[in-house]
Amino acid sequence: xxxxxxxxxxxxxxxxxxxxxxxxxxxxxxxxxxxxxxxxxxxxxxxxxxxxxxxxxxxxxxxxxxxxxxxxxxxxxxxxxxxxxxxxxxxxxxxxxxxxxxxxxxxxxxxxxxxxxxxxxxxxxxxxxxxxxxxxxxxxxxxxxxxxxxxxxxxxxxxxxxxxxxxxxxxxxxxxxxxxxxxxxxxxxxxxxxxxxxxxxxxxxxxxxxxxxxxxxxxxxxxxxxxxxxxxxxxxxxxxxxxxxxxxxxxxxxxxxxxxxxxxxxxxxxxxxxxxxxxxxxxxxxxxxxxxxxxxxxxxxxxxxxxxxxxxxxxxxxxxxxxxxxxxxxxxxxxxxxxxxxxxxxxxxxxxxxxxxxxxxxxxxxxxxxxxxxxxxxxxxxxxxxxxxxxxxxxxx
Numbered sequence: 001x002x003x004x005x006x007x008x009x010x011x012x013x014x015x016x017x018x019x020x021x022x023x024x025x026x027x028x029x030x031x032x033x034x035x036x037x038x039x040x041x042x043x044x045x046x047x048x049x050x051x052x053x054x055x056x057x058x059x060x061x062x063x064x065x066x067x068x069x070x071x072x073x074x075x076x077x078x079x080x081x082x083x084x085x086x087x088x089x090x091x092x093x094x095x096x097x098x099x100x101x102x103x104x105x106x107x108x109x110x111x112x113x114x115x116x117x118x119x120x121x122x123x124x125x126x127x128x129x130x131x132x133x134x135x136x137x138x139x140x141x142x143x144x145x146x147x148x149x150x151x152x153x154x155x156x157x158x159x160x161x162x163x164x165x166x167x168x169x170x171x172x173x174x175x176x177x178x179x180x181x182x183x184x185x186x187x188x189x190x191x192x193x194x195x196x197x198x199x200x201x202x203x204x205x206x207x208x209x210x211x212x213x214x215x216x217x218x219x220x221x222x223x224x225x226x227x228x229x230x231x232x233x234x235x236x237x238x239x240x241x242x243x244x245x246x247x248x249x250x251x252x253x254x255x256x257x258x259x260x261x262x263x264x265x266x267x268x269x270x271x272x273x274x275x276x277x278x279x280x281x282x283x284x285x286x287x288x289x290x291x292x293x294x295x296x297x298x299x300x301x302x303x304x305x306x307x308x309x310x311x312x313x314x315x316x317x318x319x320x321x322x323x324x325x326x327x328x329x330x331x332x333x334x335x336x337x338x339x340x341x342x343x344x345x346x347x348x349x350x351x352x353x354x355x356x357x358x359x360x361x362x363x364x365x366x367x368x369x370x371x372x373x374x375x376x377x378x379x380x381x382x383x384x385x386x387x388x389x390x391x392x393x394x395x396x397x
Contacts, residue, residue: 002089027382043058072140178229186224204321213240226314285300321348325373
């Protein structure tokens with residue numbers, strides 16, 4: 001049976017999914033897994049579509065020296081010996097930044113790879129690792145087609161005004177503009193919402209992708225209208241280790257008055273801020289929720305306040321608001337954070353069903369709430385698989 005593989009390669013992890021092609025070329029889950037703690041003591045977990053464990057492997061000795069390429073090579077060898085009868089015909093990759101030119105998924109060749117490499121400074125936490133996986137697969141299986149699927153692509157439908165900074169026009173023309181990210185997640189949410197609640201999908205929705213990386217997307221009729229992330233994935237909401245939106249004067253002060261180098265500022269804003277920076281404890285919402293220290297609670301409160309504030313701002317871009325969809329790790333699983341955000345939006349007519357929220361139910365607002373609030377688990381790997389199949393074969397008839 002033919003299959004495609006979705007790869008989402010990050011700085012310290014590789015998420016992957018194997019999808020079978022049915023008669024209508026729909027991607028059907030076959031197996032999924034994750035290699036975590038790359039650079040420390042890597043651990044791999046793979047499960048089949050029903051959740052049965054296929055492999056649990058740890059690299060304790062000399063694991064820190066293993067690169068993404070080493071671990072992908074191991075993964076290919078494992079697949080060749082354990083997935084008999086399945087022919088992998090292509091690999092789809094999450095690529096965070098597509099810049100101005102890459103508005104749709106595309107086959108990766110030398111030109112595309114070079115263009116994407118030039119965008120690495122705009123997504124330093126993600127893009128280099130996305131491309132490292134592409135190069136590793138090229139070395140392991142040079143004839144295997146690879147498809148790049150862009151997190152920025154979903155936002156190309158926004159009004160032109162939503163992409164502008166108040167900077168000289170020449171800089172905008174050179175690519176210094178608001179792009180938006182988490183597009184693969186938002187595209188999946190838009191498709192799922194159309195299936196589970198068609199009336200809601202036609203309305204004015206803010207989707208909240210809340211995880212270690214966090215953003216919001218204003219959607220009307222399933223299309224992106226505005227989003228919180230901008231030129232880079234540093235903008236917008238407070239995140240695990242990223243500061244989110246920041247007065248640019250702070251950057252000038254850090255460099256001109258405090259003597260910090262550009263690299264030091266980059267490290268501060270990307271790696272030492274957000275939940276970690278405010279709490280001084282952890283970047284993980286679960287750990288903060290279990291802490292009784294006031295700094296932990298302040299970090300959670302700030303996260304919720306920023307999210308609620310930006311939801312209202314996006315409602316302005318939409319000309320009103322009909323509903324909210326929570327997704328990603330925090331959005332799908334953290335009832336307290338959802339509650340803190342929604343309580344700040346009660347003045348908009350949002351009435352949350354706290355019992356449904358505590359149970360992580362699909363619908364967490366009361367039936368007579370003016371704003372409908374849902375939880376929809378995201379599946380970026382499946383979205384990548386779908387794009388990979390369409391890029392190879394064209395749209396289904």
